[in-house]
Amino acid sequence: MDRTIALTRLDKGKVAMIEEINLDNLTKKRLMALGLLPGSRLKVLKIAPLKGAILVDVGGRPLAISRDVAEKISVEEVE
Amino acid sequence: MKEIRIGLIGIPNSGKSTIFNKLTGVYQIIGNWPGKTVETLERVAEFKGKQFSLIDFPGTQTLTPTSMEEEIARQCMIENRPDVIIQVASAIDLERSIYLSLELIELEIPIVVALNQFDEAIKLGFEIDAKKLSEILGVPVVPTVAIKGEGIDKLVDEAFDLAHSRSKGKIMVDKDIKPQINKVMSIIKGFLPDRYPSEWFAIKLFEEDSWVAKKIDELDVENRLRGVLEEEKAFIKKSTGLSPSLFIVNKRRLIAEKIANEVRKIKPVSRSRLIESLDSLSTSFYGYPLLAVVIATIFVVTLGVGLLFRDMVSYLFFELSSYFAFNIANPLLGAILSGVQLSLLVGLSFIIPVVFLFHFFFSLLDDSGYLPRAAFLIDKAMRRIGLNGKAFIPLLLGYGCNVPACVTCRVLEGEKQRFVTALMITLIPCASRMIIIYGLIAIYIGMVTALGIYLFNLFVVLLIGMIVGSSVDLRCESIGLVMVLPPYRAPLLKNALKKTWARAKDFVYLAMPIIIIGTVLLKILEIAGIMEHLNALFNPLFVGIFGLPGYVLSFLLFGAIRKEFALVFLMTTLNGNPLSYLSPNQIIIFTLITLFYIPCIATFTTLLRELRLNRTLIIAGINLLIAIIVGFSAHVILPLIGWPYPKRL
Numbered sequence: 109m110d111r112t113i114a115l116t117r118l119d120k121g122k123v124a125m126i127e128e129i130n131l132d133n134l135t136k137k138r139l140m141a142l143g144l145l146p147g148s149r150l151k152v153l154k155i156a157p158l159k160g161a162i163l164v165d166v167g168g169r170p171l172a173i174s175r176d177v178a179e180k181i182s183v184e185e186v187e
Numbered sequence: 188m189k190e191i192r193i194g195l196i197g198i199p200n201s202g203k204s205t206i207f208n209k210l211t212g213v214y215q216i217i218g219n220w221p222g223k224t225v226e227t228l229e230r231v232a233e234f235k236g237k238q239f240s241l242i243d244f245p246g247t248q249t250l251t252p253t254s255m256e257e258e259i260a261r262q263c264m265i266e267n268r269p270d271v272i273i274q275v276a277s278a279i280d281l282e283r284s285i286y287l288s289l290e291l292i293e294l295e296i297p298i299v300v301a302l303n304q305f306d307e308a309i310k311l312g313f314e315i316d317a318k319k320l321s322e323i324l325g326v327p328v329v330p331t332v333a334i335k336g337e338g339i340d341k342l343v344d345e346a347f348d349l350a351h352s353r354s355k356g357k358i359m360v361d362k363d364i365k366p367q368i369n370k371v372m373s374i375i376k377g378f379l380p381d382r383y384p385s386e387w388f389a390i391k392l393f394e395e396d397s398w399v400a401k402k403i404d405e406l407d408v409e410n411r412l413r414g415v416l417e418e419e420k421a422f423i424k425k426s427t428g429l430s431p432s433l434f435i436v437n438k439r440r441l442i443a444e445k446i447a448n449e450v451r452k453i454k455p456v457s458r459s460r461l462i463e464s465l466d467s468l469s470t471s472f473y474g475y476p477l478l479a480v481v482i483a484t485i486f487v488v489t490l491g492v493g494l495l496f497r498d499m500v501s502y503l504f505f506e507l508s509s510y511f512a513f514n515i516a517n518p519l520l521g522a523i524l525s526g527v528q529l530s531l532l533v534g535l536s537f538i539i540p541v542v543f544l545f546h547f548f549f550s551l552l553d554d555s556g557y558l559p560r561a562a563f564l565i566d567k568a569m570r571r572i573g574l575n576g577k578a579f580i581p582l583l584l585g586y587g588c589n590v591p592a593c594v595t596c597r598v599l600e601g602e603k604q605r606f607v608t609a610l611m612i613t614l615i616p617c618a619s620r621m622i623i624i625y626g627l628i629a630i631y632i633g634m635v636t637a638l639g640i641y642l643f644n645l646f647v648v649l650l651i652g653m654i655v656g657s658s659v660d661l662r663c664e665s666i667g668l669v670m671v672l673p674p675y676r677a678p679l680l681k682n683a684l685k686k687t688w689a690r691a692k693d694f695v696y697l698a699m700p701i702i703i704i705g706t707v708l709l710k711i712l713e714i715a716g717i718m719e720h721l722n723a724l725f726n727p728l729f730v731g732i733f734g735l736p737g738y739v740l741s742f743l744l745f746g747a748i749r750k751e752f753a754l755v756f757l758m759t760t761l762n763g764n765p766l767s768y769l770s771p772n773q774i775i776i777f778t779l780i781t782l783f784y785i786p787c788i789a790t791f792t793t794l795l796r797e798l799r800l801n802r803t804l805i806i807a808g809i810n811l812l813i814a815i816i817v818g819f820s821a822h823v824i825l826p827l828i829g830w831p832y833p834k835r836l
Contacts, residue, residue, distance in 0.1 A: 133395070133432060135666050140436045141249040141286055142669060143444075157472040160567035161576060161668055167282045167444065168453075172563040174575055174667025 111185065115152075115162065115178040123151045124183035131180045143167045144181065191350040192229075192240045194264065196291070197275030198283050199246035200673040202303040205333040206275050207243055210234050210343070234343050242269050245597070248283060248671075250290040251396070251436070255597045255605070262398070264294065268382055270350045272298045273342060278308035278315055278330070279674070281451055285443040288324055292356035295384035297349045298326050301342050305330040307674070312456035320450040325356040358386060360439045364431075367419040368393065374415060378408045392416055393423070393431040462675050469560045478561050482583075485548040486641075490625055490634075493540045497630075500536035504528075522714050526707035529759040534702050541625060542691045545618045549587040550686040554678035558583065559670060566668045572649070573656040574599075575668040578608045582648075585615035588690065589790040592617075593797055600666050603659050609798060610806050611652045613786045614813065616644055619750035620782055626754045627778050632771050640775075644782055647813065655809070698749055705745055705752065706759045713760065732815070733776050734822040736769075746781055748788055753781045776821045784814035 112127050126146050129136050143166040144150070153170055154163040162178045164171050173181075195210070197203035211232040232241040244260040252258040264272075274291055276284030284300075291298045302317050321328040327345045331338030361368045372389040379385050383402075391399035393416075403412070423431040469477055552558060558580050566576030578599055585592035592612045596605045616624060629637040712718050718738055725737030739757070746753030757777070761768045769777070785807055786794060794803040 133430075135669075136433065137251050137394075137436045138249070138666075139669060140433070140440055141251065141283070142671065143282055143440065144669075145437050145440055148440075148444075154467075154470050156470070156564050156567060157475070158567060161563050163470060163563060163672070167447075169280055169283075170672040172559070172566070172576065172668055172670045172672055174566055174570060174669070176570065177667035177669060 112182045113185070115150075115164075115173075115181040115183050116175055118152045118183060118185065120152050120155055122185055123149060124185045125149050127182040127184050129181050131177070135177070139177075139181075142171060143169075144171070144173075149186070150183070190231075190238060190240055191271065191347065192242060192269045193346055193350070194242045194244060194269030194272040194296070195275065196244040196260065196264070196272055196287070197246060197301075197303075198248050198277060198280065198287055200671070201246070201275045201277035201280070201284065202333045203243075203246060203275040206273070206301060206303065206331070206339065206342075207241070209333060209336055209339050210241055235340065237343060237347060239347075242267070247287070249287060250294070251394070252398075258398075259597075264296075265383065268296060270297070270353075271346050272296050273301055273346055274298050275301045275303050275333075276328075278302050278305045278313060279311055280671070281313075281315065281447040282440075282443050283671070285320075285324075285446050286439060288326070288356070289360060289439050289443060292324065292326065293358050293360065293384070293387045293390060295355055295387060297353050297355050299342065299345045299349055300324070300326060300328040301333070301338065302328055302330045303333050305338075306332045306335075310456070312454040314452040314454065316450045320446070323446050323449065325354075359442050360435055361386070361390065363427075363438070364393070364423055364434075367423060370419060371412070371416055374412050375403065375406075375408055378406045390435065393420065394435050395432045466560075466675060469557060470563055474560065474564045478564065481552070481557070485545070485552075486621075489541055489544040489548065489621075490629060490637075492544055493625060494629070496540040497536040501532070504532050504536075518714050519711065522710040523707050526710040526759065527703055529763065530703045530706035530755065532763070533755050533758050534699050539695075541622050542618050543687060545621065546587060546690045547683060547687040549584070550683040550690075551678045553584075553686070554676065554682055556673045556675045559672050562668070562670065563672065570667065572607075572652045574604055574608060574652070575666070577668055577670055578604065581608055582611060582615065585612040585617060586621075587618055589613060589615065589617045589786065590793050591690075593790060593793045596797065606798060606802055606806075607652060607656050607659065609794060610655060610809060611648050613790060613794075613806055613810055614644070614648045614651060614783060616641070616782055617750065619787070622751040623754040623778055623781050626758070627765065627774050631766055631774060636775065640778065640782070643779075647783070647817070651809070651813065698751075701748065702752065702755050705756060709741070709756055709760055718760075732822070733780065733818045735773055735777060735818075739777055742777075743781065743784060746787075747785050750781060750787050772821075772825045775825060776818055779821050780814045780818045782814075783810055783817060785810050 115124070118124055126144060126148055128146060129139060129144065131139070139145070148166065151165040152162060153165050156162070159175065161175055162173050164173065195203060195207055197206075211230065229240055229242045232239055242263070244264065245257070247257045247260045249257070250261050250264075252261050272291055274284075274288055276288065278284075288298065288300055300320070302315065302320070305315070308315060315330075317328045317330045327349065329338050329342045329345055331342060333339070368386065368389045371392055372385050375388055375392075376385045379388060388399055388403070392403065420431045423429075423434055427434050429437065468474065561583070562576035562579045564576075565579045569576050569578055578596075581592045581595040581599070584595060589612050592615075593609050596608050596612070599605050599608060624637050624640055628640060709718075712721075718741075721741060722736060722738045725740045727737075729735045729737045729739065738760070742753045742757045742760070745756045757765060765774060785791075791803065791807065794806060798806075
């Protein structure tokens, strides 16, 4: 069963592993340098009200990501 | 002996500016959000008897540039190689700091790592083995607490030793693809000038770095490079399943994470309840009213205290002027004396309290770490315009002063995004224009109208952002928000005061003398009868379009130097009593025009540097057009709706 979903569909508090990032290479590199890369774990800390940006914990630091960017990040929930 | 050149670099929020200040004694703005060092400066510095030249690079997450300031940082580092680089690493953001260390080591410049914010890391329960980190990276690592000056001596000593020994760290990213990189390196090596590190160039060719590819093209490297490069790339892709550029970035990140986990032990600690709840409040739904309250408080307190101060100063001036009654027969001398007196009164009572208070509050806000949280909340709305949440920070700073706000646009990704944001900033009423709103509207018309003008202005700013944003097709270029939130920090009063002074001192040293001289000149023009000519010349135009007397043109001309001059010269020319010369409607129209008509000289020159001539002229043109439309509409509409209400007098 394929359990891969977009990061935007994760609820607050959920932990997931990044499967794939479907963005242009430059944005992808930037995300990777900040710790968002396939295989790394993240936790959804907060979703801005009114379906806004998403705050995730990566490597112990909070990272804010626009919703349209988060939509392009596929993750698999682990907990 | 040749003076050694030390470069200073670090990821945003690592405390780099603080270390810079300790090394040079110069006060540079420190704030708690990404992107303060806005220019790459080289200056001679002296620390405890050691002389060196210090190059300050803007804060950068990685050496793969995505924003203009990162591009500047990197080019400067390669073309203008320092002897040694001090990398300010953040002990609370170890992975990202190590990532940058790895990239710097690849550049083959000797580096020393300042493991800064060591005290904050301990508070967060991080125990970091600096010695082990140093062994793994192969470079010296010095734990520092920059804000208290701890570890700086050792850091400078290490930098000096390193400048002589020139020992470099170990390049690690090439481990699995060494043969491929070596092959490319052997081809380009003979063609690269000495200052270019050949392995770094080879790695960057695999990373498909556009700047490096261009450099290699310019160097006329053998034709077979292209074929070999493609072949080796294909090999990496086949054996790893990833494109080479992503493979390398991925690898570097994994190495950084592995090293961080090896040298760091994490002990669970409980965070302060207050900070915890403040953090969760400011990013929740209640963050919106909180943001409104924060901004409203700044404005209300500034205006309130400003009004109080003005009454005190005016009273003092009245008392004093009764001692020095000006009964001077010589009209020229009389004009000079009354000019000086009026400009001092206006400068001291109108401007100083507002400028200082406003910058003080913004400094507190800046240091606290609140702004990136507001950016997170507001991201969705900014995406509607085509910008991202990060653009909110320069826009908000624009309310303080347009100049640093425009420079701050460098942290934004994409040229169009920078252009649209800069345009919006020039329309935002900075502290100088706040003085006009306060000095003319709040005092003579009323607080409700002053507030209305702010709201109307905000409406225009957003409207223009939307119109221009969609006409330059912003969406196709601007990437979404990806931003690390710094932790909340209690702002230090000392820092905030220093920063206030750094931002407001221009007014005391530069603006005040110009105000005095300009006022005296205008007074002389007045007694010489030249004002009447000017009046007559522009009267038909101004009366026709805006319903304003022609002489306001001279105030607007002065306002182009600094916006508050428009108010100051209006007040001094009209003898401190505008209502006896202008109707309330005329005052509103004049104020509206001053909000929009042109970026002041300082903003204009900043824009020239940031965006080049044609875009600066486009921005100035749009400003003027808006001013004419708004001024004319106000002239037509205000009498129809019977504003201002309630009428004074």
